[in-house]
Amino acid sequence: MDETRFLSPWYIQNKSRGVAIIGLAYERTTSLANTKRLLQPFITRFNVTYPILATGVSVDDSLRTEKNPARNSKDHWIPYNHFYR
Numbered sequence: 001m002d003e004t005r006f007l008s009p010w011y012i013q014n015k016s017r018g019v020a021i022i023g024l025a026y027e028r029t030t031s032l033a034n035t036k037r038l039l040q041p042f043i044t045r046f047n048v049t050y051p052i053l054a055t056g057v058s059v060d061d062s063l064r065t066e067k068n069p070a071r072n073s074k075d076h077w078i079p080y081n082h083f084y085r
Contacts, residue, residue, distance in 0.1 A: 029058060
């Protein structure tokens, strides 16, 4: 949430310059319907206008680290904020 507090208004101010942000949601469920329901208050609270993708990986999943797409890359940053130009 800390990065969303910054990224959401920053994205709104800079998207006309070609900035793209994609959020990744790790919830306590792998159900897409439940994830959408759980994300809606978050999206509203922070006025998120960029897409948020449901990862399909639960935070309770003991293999969540291994299933993380960034795990198999050279990038191992937490939080996963990647800036490309």
